[in-house]
Amino acid sequence: MRSGPSDNLDNGPGLEFQKSVTDQLVILAPGLLGGSVARAARARGAAGRITLWARRPEVRAALRGQPWCDDVAETPEEAVRTGSLVVLAAPVEKIVDLARQIAPHLPAGAIVTDVGSVKARLVHECHRARRPGTHFVGAHPMAGSEKTGWENATPTLFEGRVCFVTPQPDDDPAAVAAVQDFWTGLGARVVTLPAAEHDRIVAHISHLPQALATTLATLLAGRDPAWRDLAGGGLRDTTRIAGSDPAMWTEIFQQNRDEVLAALQAYETELAGLRTAIANREWPEVHARLEHGQGWRDGMKI
Amino acid sequence: MRSGPSDNLDNGPGLEFQKSVTDQLVILAPGLLGGSVARAARARGAAGRITLWARRPEVRAALRGQPWCDDVAETPEEAVRTGSLVVLAAPVEKIVDLARQIAPHLPAGAIVTDVGSVKARLVHECHRARRPGTHFVGAHPMAGSEKTGWENATPTLFEGRVCFVTPQPDDDPAAVAAVQDFWTGLGARVVTLPAAEHDRIVAHISHLPQALATTLATLLAGRDPAWRDLAGGGLRDTTRIAGSDPAMWTEIFQQNRDEVLAALQAYETELAGLRTAIANREWPEVHARLEHGQGWRDGMKI
Numbered sequence: 001m002r003s004g005p006s007d008n009l010d011n012g013p014g015l016e017f018q019k020s021v022t023d024q025l026v027i028l029a030p031g032l033l034g035g036s037v038a039r040a041a042r043a044r045g046a047a048g049r050i051t052l053w054a055r056r057p058e059v060r061a062a063l064r065g066q067p068w069c070d071d072v073a074e075t076p077e078e079a080v081r082t083g084s085l086v087v088l089a090a091p092v093e094k095i096v097d098l099a100r101q102i103a104p105h106l107p108a109g110a111i112v113t114d115v116g117s118v119k120a121r122l123v124h125e126c127h128r129a130r131r132p133g134t135h136f137v138g139a140h141p142m143a144g145s146e147k148t149g150w151e152n153a154t155p156t157l158f159e160g161r162v163c164f165v166t167p168q169p170d171d172d173p174a175a176v177a178a179v180q181d182f183w184t185g186l187g188a189r190v191v192t193l194p195a196a197e198h199d200r201i202v203a204h205i206s207h208l209p210q211a212l213a214t215t216l217a218t219l220l221a222g223r224d225p226a227w228r229d230l231a232g233g234g235l236r237d238t239t240r241i242a243g244s245d246p247a248m249w250t251e252i253f254q255q256n257r258d259e260v261l262a263a264l265q266a267y268e269t270e271l272a273g274l275r276t277a278i279a280n281r282e283w284p285e286v287h288a289r290l291e292h293g294q295g296w297r298d299g300m301k302i
Numbered sequence: 303m304r305s306g307p308s309d310n311l312d313n314g315p316g317l318e319f320q321k322s323v324t325d326q327l328v329i330l331a332p333g334l335l336g337g338s339v340a341r342a343a344r345a346r347g348a349a350g351r352i353t354l355w356a357r358r359p360e361v362r363a364a365l366r367g368q369p370w371c372d373d374v375a376e377t378p379e380e381a382v383r384t385g386s387l388v389v390l391a392a393p394v395e396k397i398v399d400l401a402r403q404i405a406p407h408l409p410a411g412a413i414v415t416d417v418g419s420v421k422a423r424l425v426h427e428c429h430r431a432r433r434p435g436t437h438f439v440g441a442h443p444m445a446g447s448e449k450t451g452w453e454n455a456t457p458t459l460f461e462g463r464v465c466f467v468t469p470q471p472d473d474d475p476a477a478v479a480a481v482q483d484f485w486t487g488l489g490a491r492v493v494t495l496p497a498a499e500h501d502r503i504v505a506h507i508s509h510l511p512q513a514l515a516t517t518l519a520t521l522l523a524g525r526d527p528a529w530r531d532l533a534g535g536g537l538r539d540t541t542r543i544a545g546s547d548p549a550m551w552t553e554i555f556q557q558n559r560d561e562v563l564a565a566l567q568a569y570e571t572e573l574a575g576l577r578t579a580i581a582n583r584e585w586p587e588v589h590a591r592l593e594h595g596q597g598w599r600d601g602m603k604i
Binding site: 142143144161162164191201204205206208209210211212213214215216217218219220221223224225227228229230231232234235236237238239240241242243244245246247249250253254257260261264265266267268270271272274275278279281283286287289290291292293294295296297298299300301 | 444445446463464466493503506507508510511512513514515516517518519520521522523525526527529530531532533534536537538539540541542543544545546547548549551552555556559562563566567568569570572573574576577580581583585588589591592593594595596597598599600601602603
């Protein structure tokens, strides 16, 4: 079910406002996440017309043939000209530039959101770039894969996944609600919180695990390569995300440097505590740590 | 297809010897691994009669009803009296005691193997406990689960998994071959190597990942518990083995203390290297580490 153009925009916020917000969905620089936004929006009838823009001409050509793409624009400015909701799906370090580039070309009332993994600086800068009468409400869907690129996009990528929404205090509540509803409509569980808190949390639950998996992989790469094929499922799971895109993760560590460093230092202290307990043969302490970790893990929602 | 008793044991090592070796399979103290040995041996026709002994009377009673159990003995001594191949499936710290207990009661030619996760001291002690004319050849199937206990045993647990076999230099080659063939017959990929080398390898590919997963879990348990349910698949995979049995892992860290400490120290150095690169904004170095880890992970089978 696609919603057609709204006949009456004078009813104020509410269903009509929400319908009009997703009437003209624009996705800039679609990769795995942006492509999945388009596919999910089409599959779930969560958007009207879907317009895409990609930097590379060959990608624009390929997108033209996709059933979840109604229009392909030649430039970001052209793409957003009639946009009601614009999703900035570029790599995290490119999002601010894109927000600045499109700002003068957005129609009144347009809402911009994004998919960047690190939010505090990005949200601040995108906010500054806004023109009066337009909105920016940051978002970060916690979905991804070792596979990147729009070719791997799926309509179910966001189902049941958390999507953080990180408004600023002076954001228009109706624009915040529209962005929340949009991600909910793609199947995500929306969690709304300040951008700085977001960055501290993802440093621990996403960026730290990446650093640990990569470090285990680089340590073992320096040992006998044949060991790799002797491992059980534990090593396979623990290192799975080490297979992720190095360029993307370099950017994330760069963007969230301070919070990542704090999380790494806390982890090093915790690990040294376990090592010391083993070194000192404090087996009840070792057992207590294993049990504490088990209790936490057992409480995790699948 | 079960193999019947061999008519002629005078042909020397070879098929007849191998058939006779698995004619009377005895499994002592079956948990997940021992139970799966019994189920796999029955399903694959890899053993003749299967006799089990468990410490707790209620487990012995429950085992009597299982189609993969022909006899339940009241004591380890009684269980092994006519055994041709004996599998010590007790927790790793109990295996040496069990080997000493049964040693005087084994028939001539009997071969004993085990499933212990740490091998050097265990193999040395079990070797010393042997009586002339009997054999001990250590083994460690790299199979397991967060689920423990014989009730969770499956006939496919060893399929495609590595099983280490750790002979001593003076072991009878026919006994070593029989143990290798037995584990191969259960579906495992047998890897034969000295016990000390085994312990160094598993410290890195199994015990270190456990320590890292547990430490990530205990760190996050000390933060806001609500964070747990915000995570994506990365944290779930990275911490999966934190759900493993604390008592079992305390014993493993205890048994393999020196190698685990060495692996932990090497990991801490490697992690500090990544942290320093991030702190110093050495982004090409950070990228190189991520790429190095990705290359190692991409080369992993499965």
